[in-house]
Amino acid sequence: EAQVTQNPRYLITVTGKKLTVTCSQNMNHEYMSWYRQDPGLGLRQIYYSMNVEVTDKGDVPEGYKVSRKEKRNFPLILESPSPNQTSLYFCASSTIGGRSPYEQYFGPGTRLTVT
Amino acid sequence: EDQVTQSPEALRLQEGESSSLNCSYTVSGLRGLFWYRQDPGKGPEFLFTLYSAGEEKEKERLKATLTKKESFLHITAPKPEDSATYLCAVRASGGSYIPTFGRGTSLIVHP
Numbered sequence: 439e440a441q442v443t444q445n446p447r448y449l450i451t452v453t454g455k456k457l458t459v460t461c462s463q464n465m466n467h468e469y470m471s472w473y474r475q476d477p478g479l480g481l482r483q484i485y486y487s488m489n490v491e492v493t494d495k496g497d498v499p500e501g502y503k504v505s506r507k508e509k510r511n512f513p514l515i516l517e518s519p520s521p522n523q524t525s526l527y528f529c530a531s532s533t534i535g536g537r538s539p540y541e542q543y544f545g546p547g548t549r550l551t552v553t
Numbered sequence: 554e555d556q557v558t559q560s561p562e563a564l565r566l567q568e569g570e571s572s573s574l575n576c577s578y579t580v581s582g583l584r585g586l587f588w589y590r591q592d593p594g595k596g597p598e599f600l601f602t603l604y605s606a607g608e609e610k611e612k613e614r615l616k617a618t619l620t621k622k623e624s625f626l627h628i629t630a631p632k633p634e635d636s637a638t639y640l641c642a643v644r645a646s647g648g649s650y651i652p653t654f655g656r657g658t659s660l661i662v663h664p
Binding site: 479482496539540541542546 | 595598640642650651
């Protein structure tokens with residue numbers, strides 16, 4: 439089954455404690471991205487990657503890091519989480535060519551609470 | 554700056570009552586307009602991509618249309634299972650790989 443998986447699904451942590459949210463896709467997609475979704479603000483892209491070892495900032499990258507060492511994985515790293523990073527996070531992937539470029543498949547979401 | 558505005562913010566329909574959701578956009582050049590469905594607590598699910606004015610796509614009770622300034626998602630004879638938030642996003646030309654999402658329309662269909 440084609441899917442994007444994220445772990446953990448729920449996370450409660452404290453300010454300053456480094457955390458990583460994993461994302462994996464099994465569709466051999468080149469493009470992967472991270473979003474946060476906040477009430478009244480909609481989906482905002484944090485970082486994206488066009489392929490292995492190629493990453494770039496989205497609209498709201500401050501406080502986040504990513505890496506793309508393998509095509510299937512795109513972890514999101516919060517080195518020193520703060521309460522304003524409390525949000526619902528989604529990972530997504532898509533192809534970048536062919537008949538359906540940038541039609542993104544989203545993961546189930548990770549609800550992060552930073553106290 | 555690319556902008557996407559969806560209206561209405563919320564819509565309540567009776568089962569079988571057809572209606573339309575609107576997505577107005579301003580971009581430097583449209584490379585694609587995307588519609589997604591999002592159920593509570595879940596990730597968005599891709600529905601349609603539209604690339605040029607005049608294009609239409611259909612899936613079951615949903616039909617998406619595109620003009621140079623806006624897109625409509627028409628829902629014909631909706632059922633309660635169509636209840637969800639519908640998101641619109643645009644990808645602009647000029648090498649941008651960052652899509653701009655609207656805030657969505659929350660649709661509730663009452664039996």
